[in-house]
Every structure is written in C-alpha cells, then in structure tokens.
Amino acid sequence: MLETALHALPKKSARELRVLVLALDAKITARARTVRVDAPDSRWWRGMSEVR
Numbered sequence: 084m085l086e087t088a089l090h091a092l093p094k095k096s097a098r099e100l101r102v103l104v105l106a107l108d109a110k111i112t113a114r115a116r117t118v119r120v121d122a123p124d125s126r127w128w129r130g131m132s133e134v135r
Contacts, residue, residue: 085104089097 089101089104092100
C-alpha cells in the first residue's frame, strides 16, 4: 500500500517520503525480535495455533 502511494506521488515528494520510510524501516528492523520458525515450543507458535 505504501509502495503504491510512493508511485502515485510526484517524484520529489516520493523521494522525500522514501527517505523517511527507509529511516523508519531501519529503526523497526533494528528493534525486531527474530522468531525462529523451527521452534514450535515458543510462545509465538503456541499463540498461532490458538488463532486458527
């Protein structure tokens, strides 16, 4: 959805927004906790089975 908005904006505005988005994305990625998919006993996996 954000990618669509970036393509719809004028080039200068899209470039400015992309800089902001990339900086925010870097912050989010740096704080993200890695969830191992091969650990079915983790809380994350137990929660997924309850959602279904």
